[in-house]
Amino acid sequence: MVSAEPTRMAGDVASVRAALLRVEDPFFLVRTESGLAATNDPVAARTVQVLAAVPPGRPEALGDEAFRRAHGVRQAYMAGAMANGIASARMVIALARDGILASFGAAGVVPARIDQALTEIRRDAPGMPFACNLIHSPNELAMERATVDLCLRHQVRCIEASAFMSLTPQVVHYRLAGLVAREGRVAAENKVIAKVSRLEVAELFLRPAPEPMVRELLAAGLITAEQADLARRVPMADDITAEADSGGHTDRRPLTVLVPELIALRDRIQSELGYRQPVRIGAAGGIGTPAAAFAALSLGASYVVTGSINQASVEAAQSESTKALLVAANSADCVMAPSADMFEMGVEVQVLKRGTMFAARAKRLYETYRAYDSIEAIPATERLLLEQRTFQRRLDEVWEGCVGYFTERDPEQLIRAERDPKRKMALIFRWYLGLSSAWSIVGEPERATDYQVWCGPAMGAFNAWAAGSYLAPARNRQAAELAAQIMRGTAVTARVAALRQVGARLPAAACTYLPAPLEG
Template structure:
């Protein structure tokens, strides 16, 4: 309890307490003001008083509790903020093919948050150009940023080449995504440069964050790097014996992001079921190995409103990662035409479609359905692939329809283009296709699936119906939340304004729930934070 001399005695509160539902909701929404919970001693009514919690209350009021201002900085794990040098526990995720642009990452860093460059699916020269841009513009104040490393089942050599590039450019933060198993490339990145610090603790210069959706994959990233992979890397001269020795005592990833129902590759699982399950699996590994520091667990997927962020933090998330909503931001690599389509989406306007990178395995991605026929046309290709052993076996009417509606060229011409592409990028694919006509058909069909993403990023006008835009239901929820506000306008959706509004709203909603848990009658309006321009 604070004591005062007569000269220091606090002034009496000038603002009257709030007792009606409308007044209480208004006080809670005043995010930057601390709150006193007060009771009218005559009537027993409980209300709120905004402002300095140290002021003297008017006669007839009793102070029950004090709550600080709603602070987004305190929503997550403070260790996450220190580890990455950020102000807020928020990440703009690494949307592939450069949709998470260098400009987006730079804006996030300058806004006190973390962004990951979407290197997946980009040629090396484009990745290197992005690295140079981010390093140049963020070098002065040493602001944090990161890059995506995606599991490449079709071409492991490409994954190795990206790691070579990341190490050469001294990129110290990487988000590994879509991994089904640990590869030498991701282990090499995480373990390169390991050394013992002056305080006797192991120092890991390259911080690896793993984004995943399955407990067994989480357990692998939470464990030390596999001994066999480490030994192989040492034998090839890609790690030193000392680096491999130290790697046996720390988790491969210090941050693990649980990805729920999201755009792109997804298992369509709800966060409230998935997060506790994976968090439990990670804790089991942590206890078994007795790590000196706890693994931080974040949440992603379905996060498009303040309520969803508040729910993620209440589950125990150390940080949150957004994806779909950032595609609609001005800094996104998606074309203005694609962003306009996203701005019209509702939560029902998503569908599953075949994935270009794992087409033959039957893997699907979640995409935007409204305003595009990509999902329908992608499924049509999958059905043709399943039904026929080769392109030549496709009935002439079916083949002509595909050529006129989807490919707009003879399939033989599409194969010539595809063959030239893989002859340069991965000749093994061409050699396999020469022996396996069904694989040749898969490569031709993958041409359409891959081009559909490029048409969306480039904004090709006559290909709007073929746009492939990865999108989860969070986009529709975001549109519903922002309706009637300044963020409803696509031209005002900057990645930082999106982030700050989501975070501040989550902090306000968290405070409303805290007050309700204290017995304050909190009206529903207090949980309805509306977007507002924020500095």
């Protein structure tokens, strides 16, 4: 063990920092005649006393090699989906070309646009890995079915299943439709990455598909008899992402609790069922800096997933006005608000608080929904306030818009609304919740105070880390560049941690990785 006082470090801090940053080379902390120094040269290290050493630690070596191999990517890093196409085809293509797995934000997107996006991705990133988001839509099953059908038609080989509370025939259909037998083993050509925050949901994806659901799919002719038989031998997911305190749908679980819990559950079920390849556990939520990514990997995560920080990237389908709000956010500028897709169930999403009144107005809508059984039951003065301040139009006009929207998207919704006045009220209120994110995406100036921007504390953490660097302005935040900077910073953080474990004490200024353009 060595205790190297920072004040005795030979040379300037910059040279020590430079040696630490060269993560592709080994690092040696040595004692020379003039004091302590650092070098990357093994030959030079032989001529002096070596106090501590760490091997090369390239960003590409972080995380689980099985994740990189299974998905055909360079790094154990994933850019998660952001709904309404914010995680755009352009973003997915840029990351795929850089060897990074990214998920297209299909949630809330009509089938025709999903079809167009998948066509674009497969055309511009041929043969490269990518994923498509499949969000659980208990109130819009037709959308869930349409997304799976499109993924199968376009031969999308990976979906990111999110917000699931139970398995549905749609996600099971996707998984089983890709099962094939090869040399006595089961190969799952359709990969599933399940994003979860609860153990009971994780267990559903850690186990094989439910037999009753498998039989129904077989009877409907959606899978073959061989696939139904193979289903017993594989879990529902290849990877499970522990979703902690994140933007959008979140239970705000602490990552330090959730990741170890999921790993322990995975190990128990693996011991019971003995899969050939154990399900990998990844980490999402609150990951916006190298320190956070290193912490997640240190907990045992096989890979890390970023979300909020990509929303301010060049390729994100967000307006410049919204990106300006995002790059100014700090880690405390987030709040919970009712979600559009699960409004009636009281489910909430985490959104940006600074610069928008959306959260307060959305909560008022949910309180009104809980208090009354129909639009007609709302007191006249309260209804007028909603029309003037929130909707900025008469509720009758809003309903006309809902009719046009659901006639194209899911006509069953209109039939249910005609039978149930409270259901009709929910659809009217969801008009505001749904369009508020659309106003944010297009940058509607007249509705700027109504922008719904899904955002977690990772956004503020990234802004604080990038402050003063070339990544401070949104115009420089290319999604692939964010991935490269975070993973290189994670490699440096891992190197510093290894040195600390053997007692080496280096100057704080030498150990800090800040974003800087990478060579090559």
